[in-house]
Amino acid sequence: MSFKAVVVGAAGGIGQPLSLLLKQSTLVKELALYDVVNAPGVAADISHINTPSIVKGYLPKDDGLQHALKDADIVVIPAGVPRKPGMTRDDLFNINASIVRDISVGIAAHAPKAFVLVISNPVNSTVPIVAEVLKKKGVFDPKRLFGVTTLDVVRASTFVSEAAGKPTESLEYRIPVVGGHSGETIVPILSQTQPSSNFDQSTLEGLVKRIQFGGDEVVKAKDGAGSATLSMAFAGARFATAVLEAASGKSSQQPEYTYVHLSADAGGKEIESSLPGKAEYFSVPVLLGKNGVEKILPIGNTTDYEKKLLETAVSQLNGNISKGVSFVESSKL
Numbered sequence: 001m002s003f004k005a006v007v008v009g010a011a012g013g014i015g016q017p018l019s020l021l022l023k024q025s026t027l028v029k030e031l032a033l034y035d036v037v038n039a040p041g042v043a044a045d046i047s048h049i050n051t052p053s054i055v056k057g058y059l060p061k062d063d064g065l066q067h068a069l070k071d072a073d074i075v076v077i078p079a080g081v082p083r084k085p086g087m088t089r090d091d092l093f094n095i096n097a098s099i100v101r102d103i104s105v106g107i108a109a110h111a112p113k114a115f116v117l118v119i120s121n122p123v124n125s126t127v128p129i130v131a132e133v134l135k136k137k138g139v140f141d142p143k144r145l146f147g148v149t150t151l152d153v154v155r156a157s158t159f160v161s162e163a164a165g166k167p168t169e170s171l172e173y174r175i176p177v178v179g180g181h182s183g184e185t186i187v188p189i190l191s192q193t194q195p196s197s198n199f200d201q202s203t204l205e206g207l208v209k210r211i212q213f214g215g216d217e218v219v220k221a222k223d224g225a226g227s228a229t230l231s232m233a234f235a236g237a238r239f240a241t242a243v244l245e246a247a248s249g250k251s252s253q254q255p256e257y258t259y260v261h262l263s264a265d266a267g268g269k270e271i272e273s274s275l276p277g278k279a280e281y282f283s284v285p286v287l288l289g290k291n292g293v294e295k296i297l298p299i300g301n302t303t304d305y306e307k308k309l310l311e312t313a314v315s316q317l318n319g320n321i322s323k324g325v326s327f328v329e330s331s332k333l
């Protein structure tokens with residue numbers, strides 16, 4: 001079984017390597033690359049790779065977005081501006097909110113059944129923006145909308161395996177990361193690290209900070225030239241592949257951590273009622289299936305320290321979520 005995948009923002013720092021990685025997937029039969037600039041060039045380049053998928057590039061002219069999205073099974077969105085040093089992800093809201101809103105209007109009209117994977121920041125707000133647009137258009141299915149928080153999970157296994165003195169075994173390190181995708185809304189549950197690792201409290205807190213602010217590390221190192229692109233492309237392709245594998249009927253008992261509307265499954269509702277405050281959206285452990293979210297698993301036991309981290313995350317997230325919802329409420333669609 002193979003699928004039509006669309007990358008919106010395909011000519012960007014994430015979009016190009018992400019498109020390259022998706023071109024390598026045998027789960028993809030058609031790859032539609034859309035951007036406001038240079039998408040045909042990126043598509044021409046990638047199309048020379050001799051993997052089975054057909055690649056086409058689209059620009060806004062001649063209803064490009066509509067044609068790119070037509071019959072899409074999965075739409076991955078890394079469109080929008082990245083951070084520069086000194087900025088928070090929320091500082092991107094003013095520009096990226098309308099970009100994501102307008103793309104969502106296109107998805108509602110031309111690919112209402114597609115899985116939608118949102119990479120554009122601030123994810124805590126852009127996912128609610130997509131949901132609100134799809135709701136207004138009567139096509140919202142919470143099982144099919146995902147905020148991509150995989151990079152936090154990828155970073156956690158890299159940083160924790162390094163701290164455990166086993167950097168070459170990082171792929172074996174599984175660390176739940178829940179909450180949102182910005183600073184203190186990112187909550188690594190290091191007490192559930194597998195293989196289990198015993199860190200003293202100060203190492204533990206250092207690791208939590210590093211995972212929460214891993215994005216800033218890259219923004220600082222790039223010194224004005226943007227934020228994480230290559231590690232994000234890796235993480236985005238990994239998550240998109242998991243969604244497509246599940247859609248093709250290959251089930252996995254390994255959860256993926258992704259930022260979803262908690263109504264997507266009864267397990268989400270249970271998590272919502274157990275959280276120390278209101279949060280309609282949360283990154284949670286999800287088992288994927290043919291229709292997207294199949295089951296939301298419990299977050300599991302947490303230490304008192306992690307409970308405090310969760311409290312802080314929830315209090316910040318709620319404002320991010322309301323900001324996205326209000327933005328669509330006040331938009332003329």
Ligand SMILES: NC(=O)c1ccc[n+]([C@@H]2O[C@H](COP(=O)([O-])OP(=O)(O)OC[C@H]3O[C@@H](n4cnc5c(N)ncnc54)[C@H](O)[C@@H]3O)[C@@H](O)[C@H]2O)c1
Nearest residue numbers: 009011012013014035036078079080081082119120121232
């Ligand atoms: N979720 C995550 O973990 C994560 C990680 C890294 C970056 N990001 C976010 O991803 C976004 C993209 O980052 P980047 O480094 O690739 O930026 P970039 O500037 O290199 O690329 C963005 C691309 O989006 C395109 N674009 C702008 N408006 C568009 C529109 N209306 N339709 C289609 N395409 C449009 C631009 O032309 C550009 O090619 C940023 O918002 C960044 O903060 C998220």
Ligand SMILES: O=C(O)C[C@H](O)C(=O)O
Nearest residue numbers: 083121214215216227228
């Ligand atoms: O840090 C950023 O702004 C980009 C991204 O969200 C990241 O976590 O690397």
